[in-house]
Amino acid sequence: MTAPELKPCPFCGGDAEIWRAHEGRTAWVACMGRCAVLVSKEYTTDAEAIAAWNTRADTATRNAAIVAAADEVEKEIAQAKTLMPMVVPILRGVHRNILALIAKGAADDRA
Numbered sequence: 001m002t003a004p005e006l007k008p009c010p011f012c013g014g015d016a017e018i019w020r021a022h023e024g025r026t027a028w029v030a031c032m033g034r035c036a037v038l039v040s041k042e043y044t045t046d047a048e049a050i051a052a053w054n055t056r057a058d059t060a061t062r063n064a065a066i067v068a069a070a071d072e073v074e075k076e077i078a079q080a081k082t083l084m085p086m087v088v089p090i091l092r093g094v095h096r097n098i099l100a101l102i103a104k105g106a107a108d109d110r111a
């Protein structure tokens with residue numbers, strides 16, 4: 001069986017590698033790029049370590065997209081203040097919901 005491919009580091013974009021304490025025993029994944037981050041737990045199999053790493057990469061990508069969306073809504077609020085002030089409260093509500101998603105994502109990452 002071929003091991004699933006490791007995604008690039010979610011923080012610096014560097015290549016990742018699987019590391020093993022002993023062949024067939026514990027494994028973890030580390031960034032070989034600038035930041036040298038690693039999954040914070042050792043796994044029994046390579047597949048488990050790779051799955052954990054790749055999930056983290058997906059989460060970081062999702063969180064970056066949510067932060068970018070919040071920035072866009074902030075810009076739209078600034079424009080709407082002069083052009084369409086009546087929609088500002090609606091946009092502020094959207095912005096609040098996006099910020100709540102960011103806070104939830106940060107809490108999930110710490111779990």
Ligand SMILES: [Zn+2]
Pocket residue numbers: 009010011012013014031032033034035036037
């Ligand atoms: Zn990195």
